[in-house]
């Protein structure tokens with residue numbers, strides 16, 4: 746192999762990619778209101794895929810939401826079961842749906 750010993754150490758490159766990926770995933774996760782640390786770890790363990798998942802996850806939270814009648818948690822409108830308390834959820838009527846920024850609207854209802 747020509748250039749052996751002069752090329753970048755693949756291990757160092759991989760660590761650098763993981764670190765950049767971890768930071769990118771952490772920032773994306775934090776911006777969507779999730780934990781920086783959780784997405785930092787996920788993106789560091791699964792470089793490239795982690796930030797992608799964080800970005801997709803963020804998009805998912807922009808789906809319409811509704812308030813669980815059992816516990817008051819904001820759940821996605823297509824969920825059939827509350828992830829927090831296990832209440833069965835019928836498909837919501839239009840006025841039960843709330844926008845993609847649940848924090849504001851949930852607070853307004855309390």
Ligand SMILES: [Zn+2]
Pocket residue numbers: 813814815816817818827828829830831832
């Ligand atoms: Zn619930």
